[in-house]
Amino acid sequence: MKFDRAHDIQVKVNRILFILDLPHIDRTRVVCMRSWGSKSNAIAR
Template sequence: MKIRYVQAPDLDKRVKRIVKLLDLSHIDPDRVKCVRSYGTNAPKTIARIHGISKAFLTGVGMKPHYVIEFIAEKFDELPDDEKDEIIIHELLHIPKTFSGSLLDHGRIDFDGEVKILHKILKRKLSRETSQSSSQ
């Protein structure tokens, strides 16, 4: 089966919201795009982030961008909390320099950072919800 990629504006919006709520100021959410892939044969992968090399960026005269690929058959079935954790995990691969390169798993404690940031996100979302319901 051929892999099919589809733009995911709903996930673009979700990523932007997470970047804003977590104050990940080194990330330009307008240069992080999301796609859903269908037919990917990656047994353990739910999502992955793609960067663009400095040589490519220089060659085409483009600013750094990232694409987060979500394996639709797996990701779409998850509860919202898990989706948010996965998005946070993928965003942690983006270095503070926002250069197009990626941080590998050995550079930081991904699991620990995801847990901390997810707690902060849940608290902010909860606060947002309670404020909007009291208005």
């Protein structure tokens, strides 16, 4: 499995955090990642 930063999602998350003004969340510590190459199928239930 490989991981890479998801800059497009990071921009959206930062904007949401700014608009909602959530002071208890440190935006510098929130990192969005994208993964691919897993050999298992994950199903959200």
